[in-house]
Amino acid sequence: AQANNLKNIKVMKASGQIELDFQSESIDIVLFYDVLHYLGKKDRKKLYQEASRALKQDGLLSVYPKHTLEDNPIQQFKELNLNDVKREIEDSDFYFEEKHCGIISHDDGLNQGCVLNFRKK
Secondary structure, eight states, X not given: OTTTTOOSOOOXXXXXXXXXXXXXXXXXXXXXXXXXXXXXXXXHHHHHHHHHHHEEEEEXXXXXXXXXXXXXXXXXXXXOOXXXXXXXXXXXXXXXXXXXXXEEEETTEEEEEEEEEEEEO
């Protein structure tokens, strides 16, 4: 964002905390890419609630749920498939909008994956 002089993007790097440091209904888009598998179900639910709180009405939640059953399963996602993650988010004040599948950057390489987009209800 800084390299391209984009002033309306705030990158937030977290180290495990669930609370997002944003005012309620103050942001347009939340990205959770390759992070959800670190959290247990209870903490993921809290994170979705916090995203819903921070997002403006009809805001976008975009998720790359890496490490599901279809995609190198590990940690908290080792028994969940992509549809399980989709349902989990839909149960948290979001409706599913679309899925984009293709080549995605991950760590130091590229792999096939899917991004799920949701809107705040």
